[in-house]
Amino acid sequence: MQNDIDSYQPCESRDEFHGVMTYTFGELLDVPGGVDWDNAPWSWRDVAYDDTQYTRCCRKIENRFYDRELGVMPPSRWRRHFMRLIREIMPTLRPFYALIDNNPDIMLSDSDIWHKMRTVFSDFPATQLTENQDYASNATDNQYETIANGNFMDKVNRIRNNEYxxxxxxxxxxxxxxxxxxxxxxxNNY
Incomplete structure (x- = not known):
């Protein structure tokens, strides 16, 4: 009874590929008139954090979705949906890119606290520091930052457990x- 169904026979792979139901993203990358990140209909550079982030993310999009089929047809409707999603999320992500750009070590710290204080002394209140502020003859501004680095191995485990x-x-x-x-x-994936 087991022999009634033929077993799976691997076949030779082919260089040519096509999506089973629609087009793959790779097909759009490889055809003239397809995905061109420098062309206005495909560009989202205006909402990207900077050119480095734009170029890096375009490559990551290509690598991740190359063999994936489009979820909406025709491709022009899919492109509109794709670009809309990028434009929706980038305003949320831009502050995170700025934070890491200005302080690249922040990912390894548990806390980063900025302190600022002013000590004002005045024998004769005759000198105003700035408009609408105290009068003083002597003032000292102190500012400093306290960064608490956590356990490095704890950070490694958090990355390993997909918490980062x-x-x-x-x-x-x-x-x-x-x-x-x-x-x-x-x-057989064809």
Whole structure:
């Protein structure tokens, strides 16, 4: 009874590929008139944090979704949905990029506290520091920062347990809805 069904026979892979139901993102990358990050309809540079982030994320989008099929047809409607999602999430992510750009070590610290205080002394209140402030003959401003670094191995374990997610990955995860959740609908992936 077991022999009634033929077993799976691996077949030779082919260089040519096509999406099973729609187009793959890779097909849009490889055809003239397809995805061109420097072309106005495909560019989201105006909402990107900077050119470095834009270029890096474009490459990550290509690498992650190259073999994935478009979730909406026709491709022009899909592009509109894709660009809308990028433009929706980038205003949320820009402050995080700025924070890491201005303080790259912040990911390894548990806390970063900025302190500022002023000591004012006056024998004769005759000198006003600035308009609408105290009068003083002597003033000292003190400012300092306290950074508490946590346990390095704890940070490594948090990364290992997926408790840390790269900001670029937040963008990629947001774009998942643009693509079909099916990787293939037949067994030999063609």
């Amino acid at each position: 997610v790269d900001i670029d990955v937040l963008l990629l995860d947001h774009l998942e809805t643009c693509f079909s959740p099916l990787w293939t609908i037949n067994i």
